[in-house]
Amino acid sequence: MPARSDLANAIRALSMDAVQRANSGHPGAPMGMADIAEVLWNDFLQHNPANPQWPNRDRFVLSNGHGSMLIYSLLHLTGYDLPMAQLQNFRQLHSLTPGHPEYGYAPGVETTTGPLGQGLSNAVGMALAERVLGAQFNRPGHEVITHHTYVFVGDGCLMEGISHEACSLAGTLGLGKLIAFYDDNGISIDGEVDGWFTDDTPARFRAYGWQVLSGVDGHDPAAVRTAIEEARAEQVKPTLICCKTVIGKGAPNKQGSESCHGAPLGTDEVSAARQALGWRHEPFVIPEDIYGGWDARPAGAVREQAWEQAMADYSEAFPELAAELRRRLAGELPAEFATQAQAWVEQCQAEGQSIASRKASQNSLNSLGPLLPELLGGSADLAGSNLTLWSGARGVTREDASGNYVYYGVREFGMSAIMNGIALHGGLVPYGATFLMFMEYARNAVRMAALMKLRTIFVYTHDSIGLGEDGPTHQPVEQLTALRATPNLHTWRPCDTVESAVSWKAALERSHGPTALVFSRQSLAHQERTPDQVAAIARGAYILRDCEQHPELILLATGSELQLAVEAAQRLAAAGKQVRVVSMPCAELFMEQEAAYREQVLPSDVLARVAVEAGHTDYWYKFVGLDGRVIGMTTFGESAPAADLMQHFGFTVEHVLAVAEEVLLEE
Numbered sequence: 001m002p003a004r005s006d007l008a009n010a011i012r013a014l015s016m017d018a019v020q021r022a023n024s025g026h027p028g029a030p031m032g033m034a035d036i037a038e039v040l041w042n043d044f045l046q047h048n049p050a051n052p053q054w055p056n057r058d059r060f061v062l063s064n065g066h067g068s069m070l071i072y073s074l075l076h077l078t079g080y081d082l083p084m085a086q087l088q089n090f091r092q093l094h095s096l097t098p099g100h101p102e103y104g105y106a107p108g109v110e111t112t113t114g115p116l117g118q119g120l121s122n123a124v125g126m127a128l129a130e131r132v133l134g135a136q137f138n139r140p141g142h143e144v145i146t147h148h149t150y151v152f153v154g155d156g157c158l159m160e161g162i163s164h165e166a167c168s169l170a171g172t173l174g175l176g177k178l179i180a181f182y183d184d185n186g187i188s189i190d191g192e193v194d195g196w197f198t199d200d201t202p203a204r205f206r207a208y209g210w211q212v213l214s215g216v217d218g219h220d221p222a223a224v225r226t227a228i229e230e231a232r233a234e235q236v237k238p239t240l241i242c243c244k245t246v247i248g249k250g251a252p253n254k255q256g257s258e259s260c261h262g263a264p265l266g267t268d269e270v271s272a273a274r275q276a277l278g279w280r281h282e283p284f285v286i287p288e289d290i291y292g293g294w295d296a297r298p299a300g301a302v303r304e305q306a307w308e309q310a311m312a313d314y315s316e317a318f319p320e321l322a323a324e325l326r327r328r329l330a331g332e333l334p335a336e337f338a339t340q341a342q343a344w345v346e347q348c349q350a351e352g353q354s355i356a357s358r359k360a361s362q363n364s365l366n367s368l369g370p371l372l373p374e375l376l377g378g379s380a381d382l383a384g385s386n387l388t389l390w391s392g393a394r395g396v397t398r399e400d401a402s403g404n405y406v407y408y409g410v411r412e413f414g415m416s417a418i419m420n421g422i423a424l425h426g427g428l429v430p431y432g433a434t435f436l437m438f439m440e441y442a443r444n445a446v447r448m449a450a451l452m453k454l455r456t457i458f459v460y461t462h463d464s465i466g467l468g469e470d471g472p473t474h475q476p477v478e479q480l481t482a483l484r485a486t487p488n489l490h491t492w493r494p495c496d497t498v499e500s501a502v503s504w505k506a507a508l509e510r511s512h513g514p515t516a517l518v519f520s521r522q523s524l525a526h527q528e529r530t531p532d533q534v535a536a537i538a539r540g541a542y543i544l545r546d547c548e549q550h551p552e553l554i555l556l557a558t559g560s561e562l563q564l565a566v567e568a569a570q571r572l573a574a575a576g577k578q579v580r581v582v583s584m585p586c587a588e589l590f591m592e593q594e595a596a597y598r599e600q601v602l603p604s605d606v607l608a609r610v611a612v613e614a615g616h617t618d619y620w621y622k623f624v625g626l627d628g629r630v631i632g633m634t635t636f637g638e639s640a641p642a643a644d645l646m647q648h649f650g651f652t653v654e655h656v657l658a659v660a661e662e663v664l665l666e667e
Helices: 004-022 028-043 065-078 084-088 118-137 155-159 161-173 201-208 221-233 267-277 288-294 297-317 319-329 337-351 357-371 412-425 436-452 479-484 497-509 531-539 559-574 587-591 595-601 618-624 642-648 653-666
Strands: 059-062 149-153 178-184 211-217 239-244 375-379 405-407 429-435 457-461 490-492 515-518 542-545 553-557 579-583 609-616 629-633
Touching: 004 028, 004 065, 004 084, 004 267, 004 288, 028 065, 028 149, 028 178, 028 221, 028 288, 059 065, 059 118, 065 084, 065 288, 118 149, 118 161, 118 178, 118 319, 118 412, 118 436, 155 161, 155 178, 161 201, 161 412, 178 221, 201 211, 201 239, 211 221, 221 239, 297 319, 337 357, 337 497, 337 531, 357 457, 357 497, 375 412, 412 429, 412 436, 429 436, 436 457, 436 479, 436 515, 479 490, 479 515, 479 609, 479 618, 490 497, 490 587, 497 515, 497 531, 531 542, 531 587, 542 559, 553 559, 553 618, 553 653, 559 579, 559 609, 559 653, 587 595, 609 618, 609 653, 618 629, 629 653
Parallel strands: 059 149, 149 178, 178 239, 211 239, 375 405, 375 429, 429 457, 457 515, 490 515, 553 579, 553 609, 609 629
Antiparallel strands: 542 579
C-alpha cells in the first residue's frame, strides 16, 4: 500500500499539471488540502464511483470551488468515469472539468460551486434533507437514510455573509451529520488575510451551536483522522474542523503565499515541486500502485449492496413506506397528481373567487399539499404575509425533523441556497418565500438554481407598488425583469385564482428547472374562461378576450393589471374596435411554444400592441415591438395607499384607454 503522502501527492501533481497546461486556474487550494482530502476520501467517505447517484452516499461539497482540480483529481483517482483526458483538458471548451465544479458535468460533482459561501449553504440544505428524510422514513432497526455531508470551505466562504445565515440555522436545527473542514491557510487573492479577516472563527461557530475542533494540523493524517472520528461521534451538533494548512504545499518557492492562489506555478516551480515532493513521474502519469491505493470501486460496491439489502429488509417490514421512499428518491410525483391537480384548477374556475393571489396560492397549497408528502416549504420570517403555511404544514425542529415546513428566519439568501441543496439531495421538493423585493438579497442563489436546472420553487409575494404604504424600499420595479432574463427559470405572475392554481401545478411538475411564483397582496378579479382557455394557461400565454374579426389592437397584461386590460377592451369594443386581450402569466413558457401557437396568440401583422404591468417597462418591448407601448414603471415607487399609487403611476382603465387610442390612431 502506498504511503499516505504519496496518495496525497498524486492530487498535488495532477492539480499543478492541469493548471499549468491550461495556463489558468488555482493550484494552491488543492495542494494545500490534499492531505485532508486523502484521509476523508480513503477512510470515511461512503460512496460508489460506479453509481454516483446512489441515494445513501455521503455528499461531498467543495465550497471553495476555485480549487476545482482537487475534486477532479479525487473523482479520477477513486474510479469515477472521469478519464485522464478530461483532466488534461481542464478549463477547455466542452470538457467535463470546467474552471469551477459544475453540476451535471463530471460525475460525482454534487453541486455547482464558485460563488463563495453557496456551496457551504447547499451542504446545509443537503444535511437538512438527510435529517428530514431520515426522520420521516427510518424506523427502529431499519436505518435506510443515514449518511453524512462533508464540505470544504476557505476563508472566502466564511467572509461571505451567506455563511452566517446558513451556519446559524444549521446549528439551530442540530444538523449533526454536517461536517465542515475549514482550510485555514491565512491567504486569499490579495495576500495575507490578517489585514481584513481577523474573526475568531471557532468562537463564531461555537456561538452558532456547532462543535468546533480547532488547531488541527491539516498536513498530519493522524490528526485529521482523529478529528473526523470525533466529528462523526457528535450526533446533534454540526462540526467545524479548523485545519491549519499551507497553501500550495509542496511548491518550495511559492507555498504559503498568494502567488500560488490563482495562477499557474510556472514550469520551473512545477519541476521544483516535483523534486520537493519526491514525485518522479511525468505530467499526468499516475503509477498503478497509486491508482490501487485510491480505487474506491470495490468498497463502494460492497457499501451499496449492503444498503440495497437493508432496503430489501425495509421493504419487507414496511412495504408502503419503502415504495414511497423509492418514488420520492426517483423524483416522481404521485401517479394521481396530474389528474387531481387539474381537478383543482377546474374547481377554482368554477368557484370564481376574487381574492389576492397570495391567498389563492395558499388555497392551492391546501389542496395540493396533501397529495405531496415530499413538499418541504418555508418562508424567510414572513409566513403570515407570504401565506406559505397551509393546513398540513408542520415545522421542522431540532427535536423533531419529521415535519414539512422550515422556519428560515430573516435569511433570504441562505434560505434560497439551502433550498438548492435540498433539491440537489433528492427526495424532497422545496419551496420558500419572501417579498418579491427581497429576491434581490437571494439573487445569486436563484441564478444558481437556474444554472443547475434544479426543482426549486421560489415564492414571491407583494409583487408591485400595489403593496402600498411600505413605500419604494419594499416595492419591486425591476425584479420581474431580472427573473425573466434568467435562463432556465420560469416566472409566473398569475392574474387570479385559476392562473395561480395552474402556476403551482406547473411548478411542481417541472422537474428540470426552477420556478418563481409571483403573487399579489391585493385582491384580483376572477376571469371567466372556457375549458379551452383554462387548458391554454399552461402554455404561458393565451387569448383571454377576443374580438369578432381579426384584431386591430392587442392588449397584453399580467397579474393585477390584467383586469385593467379587460375593462379597457370592453369599452373599446363598445366603440366598435376589434381588440384582443392576451394574458401572459409566464412569458418564458410562452416562448417555448411552437411558432404556430405564438403566431395564433400574437399575429405578426397586428402591430398595434399595448402591454400593461406594474413592473419595469423594458422587458415588454420584445412582445409589443418598438412601435408598441408599455404602461409600466420607469421610476421607483412612493409610499401611499395602493389605490393612490395606481392612480399616480397610470395603472387605470382611463390611462390604458388613452394609450390604446393613441396607438390605434398611429396605425
